[in-house]
Structure formats: C-alpha cells, structure tokens
Amino acid sequence: MAMMKLLLCYLIVSMACHLVFSFTDPQDATVLQSIKQQWKNLPPSWNNSNDPCGTPWEGVTCSNSRVKALALSSMRLSGELSDDIGGLTELTSLDLSFNPDLTGSVSSRLGDLRKLNVLILAGCGLSGTIPRELGNLAQLSFLALNSNNFTGEIPASLGNLTNLYWLDLSNNRLSGSIPVSTSTGPGLDLLKKAKHFHFSKNQLSGEIPASLFSSGMVLSHLLLDGNLLTGEIPLTLGNVQTLEILRLDNNALGGGVVNLQNLTNLIELNLASNNFSGPLPDLTGMNYLNYVNLSNNSFQPSQAPAWFSTLKSLTTLALENGPLQGQVPQQLFSLPQIQIVILRKNAFNDTLDMGNNISQQLQLVDLQNNDISSVTLSSGYSKTLLLMGNPVCASSIASTSYCQPQKRSATNCSTSLANCRNITCPSDQKLSPQTCACAYPYEGTIIFRAPRFMDTANCSRFHDLQISLEMKFGLAPGAVVLLNPHFNIDDYLQVGLGLFPTTRNFFNSSEIQRMGFELSSQTFKPPAEFGPYIFIAVPYKFPGQ
DSSP, X not given: OHHHHHHHHHHHHHHHHHHHHHSOOHHHHHHHHHHHHHOBSOOGGGGSOSOTTTTTOTTEEEETTEEEEEEOTTSOOEEEOOGGGGGOTTOOEEEOOSOTEEEEEOOGGGGGOTTOOEEEOTTSEEEEEOOGGGGGOTTOOXXXXXXXXXXXXXXXXXXXXXXOOEEXXXXXXXXXXXXXXXXXXXXGGXXXXXXXXXXXXXXXXXEOOGGGOOTTOOOOEEEOOSSEEESOOOGGGGGOTTOOEEEOOSSOOEEEOOOOTTXXXXXXXXXXXXXXXXXXXXXXXXXXXXXXXXXXXXXXXXXXXXXXXXXXXXXXXXXXXXXXXXXXXXXGGGOTTOOEEEOOSSEEEEEEXXXXXXXTTOOEEEOOSSEEEEEEOOTTOOSEEEOTTSGGGGTTTTTSGGGSOOOOOOOOOSOOOGXXXXXXXXXXXXXXXXXXXXXXXXXXXXXESSOSOOOOOOHHHHHHHHHHHHHHHTOOTTOEEEEXXXXXXXXXXXXXXXXXXXXXXXXXXXXXXXXXXXXXXXXXXXXXXXXXXXXXXXXXXOTTO
C-alpha cells in the first residue's frame, strides 16, 4: 500500500511538472495570439489550441515555456509586421522569409529582441527604412533583409552588431553612403567578424570609405555591384587579405585601379562597367583567380599584360570594349582551366595563332570587332570562335563559321522529364521526374551572385548541384529539378529550382519551413564553384489552399 501511495504521489508530481512546463508563458501566448489575428494563411495547427508550446504550433519552437524560434518561411503569409512581435523577448531566431504579401514597415520593436541570433526577412514585401533599433541586437550573427523594398540609408547603428557574420541588404532601394564609425557613433568598419557584405543592386552613392577596411577584418565576400558609387577604390582594400570575391561592377567608380596583389586569396574580380582609367591592373601572382571581368572601362591602350598567360586557375577572362592591341597571346589558350575568353571590341591586330596546346576546357573565344588580319587555325580547337568584324573575315575564311553569326549550341542542362512522357498534371501540380507522378513541389529561383565560371554547357556541375540539394534535404535521387540555368543581365547565374516530396505528393508545413530556413540562412552549401547565392522562393501552395 505504501508503495502504491508513493507511486501515486510520483505520478501527481510528474503531471504537475508537465502542466507547468508545457504551458506557454502568458506574455508569449498573448503575442502569438495577436499575431494570429493579424496574419492570414498561418499553418492549420495555429487553430488547434491556445497553447503554442503545450499543443505545439507549427513554426514555433519553445523551451521551458518560452518561445525561442519563429520559422514561417514560404507560408504565403499576408499582413504586417506589427509592434507586438517585440514582446517575444526570449526569441533567438526569426525567419519570415519568402512571404511577399508580408508588407509594411519593420517595427522598431524588433530591437527589443535582445537575444536574437538570426533575423531573416528576405523576399518579403517590406518597405520604409531599416530601423536603427536593429543595432541593439548585440547577439545577432545573421541578418538578411535582401529582396524587399527598403529605402533610406543603411543605419550606422548596424556597426554595433559586432558578432555579425552575414549582412545581406541587397536588392532593395537603399541610398546614401556606406556608414563608417566616427568619434560620435558606430559604422560598418566595426564589424570585424563579418565575412559577408552583400549590398548589391541598391542606390548607394558617394565614395567607398577608406576606413571601411582594415587588416583586422575577415571579409570573404564584398558585393557592391549595381549601385551608384563614385571615386576610386581605396588603398585600404588591399588590407583585407581574406577576401575571395570582389564585385564592384556596374557603378561609376573611376581613377586608376589600386594595387590588388595583396589579395592573394581572391577567386573572382569583377570591375566591369565603371570609369576606371590608367593602366590595366597588374594581377600577377594572384594564382587563385578563376574569374576576371574588366570590361567597359577607360583603361589606357596597351598590349595584353603578362598575367594573361600565367594565371593557372583562370576559367573566365572578359575584357570587352577594352584598350588591348598587338597580338593575342598564344599562351592564354593553353591555360589548363580556361573555358571562356571574351575580348571583343579591342584593337588586337596581326595574326591570331591559338597554338597547338589548346586547353581541353576551352568552350568559347570571342574576338569580334578587333583588327585581326590573319588566322593560323589549329585542328586542336573545334568549339566556338567568333571573328566577325575583323579584316580577316574579308579574306578566304569569309565563308567559314568563324565569320558568320553563330548561335552557341544550346546545351540544355535542365532536368529531363523524358521518362515521363504523355502525363498531364492539374494546373496546381507539377510532374515529378523521380516518380512520374503529379505532386506539389517547393519551387523558386536560386541566384548565384559570383560563380567561378560562365560556361553553362557543362552539365556535370549542375548534376553535382542537384545531388548536393538531394543530400541536404533528404530527398530521393531525382527529386530535385533544375530548370534553365543561364546568366542574367547582372551576370548572376540564375537556376529554376523544384524540390519534390518523396513519400507523398506534398510537403507539410514543417518541411517547407525547414527547407526555406536552410536556403535563406545559407545552411545549404552548394559546390564551391557556384559561390554565394540567394534563393527566392515561390510561397508554397498546399493542397486545397
């Protein structure tokens, strides 16, 4: 009998503990109930109870009755981000990415979430200014506000986020200068732990501040392309020896290009479409460079520099509308990794001789509109060679393919549905190449902002990308669809993406939230040659929605 009483007491205590720790903190419950009233298209489980932690709501992660994470990526949410969310004071991760109908301004009360480590609002419909109160989030390591409609200046207060690793403000309408610290306030130069500054495709203006860079930084990616920046590249940029990708293209930068040879880890250099003058930059010794684009500037006339023939890792060289004259160096075509050479609209003359040791990787040589008078052809090269607009095309080779408009063979590296012929799906479903059945895929576009190649005809690299996605998300072989890989007008590699469910014809809310988070938080790592990316999801349409 004593044993029975003891067991009964134990059960009562256990149940009491369960009740205490399963019920949501009253403040957190009130906040989530308020959000529930304001947002549409929330997961169905939000209607099953009034206890987000005790009877779990999808997308809500709790610990000891407090809400720790809110992950609602790609849910088709609509509404506004109100002040109420600032009441979730134990929140460490907030991901509302890829909900384009989530509109309005960002509440300054986000700055009250002092324990926040991850904040992802990418791909929403948010507007207005970025609140300076975000600078209060001292524990933040990942901040993605890209692909919205934000205006105004970058808040200098973001310089207080000294634990920040990732800062993505790209694809907005931000203006003004890049903020740096002063005697009275912070700036982005204080972000010594940051590896990623992604500020592409805004309206930033003024000079790139010299004080933005220092030897104590660990920046890996600096993406400033597609802005309105002026002035010269600061000498201090050479102090950031960890830099791997530098995109300054499509600005209004000018003057001579500073010595970049200290950047020995640089893999991609894109300075195209600016107003740079003086001699071409000397890239000798920068042996990790895969991709160089110096097109559409105002460099002084010269012969091809020696580094054209010595960068053993080079896959892509683009210098269109440039200053080059003399003979095209034969050794360029023998570089072991070279795939694409674009040197049209220069002043190369004399004889083009590609030699007898042409790289097996070489796919395209574009020398249109130069002054080449003769060609020594080699049987070792059978891929695309474009010579239209040169005097040599008025000679005996005028009728050859080299002097005729050519359309590169359109190798289609899209995922094939050839095994699923004669199957038609309802308009809200797609055909899965894995099962040849109709299903609801998670779709979007993955945009690689600095790939190490320009050749999209090599399907093996896209097969590697497909496999890496399948492995990351635990999908069956063939459940990932890649569509129409191509370079867009911004020189970004754009690939349509479809992820198909494996065991049924749709994903549940938790699966969509997980995949959305892992793509928006960069947890998914593509093969290294694809470089940094953003993913723009199509909000998921659940069956019957």
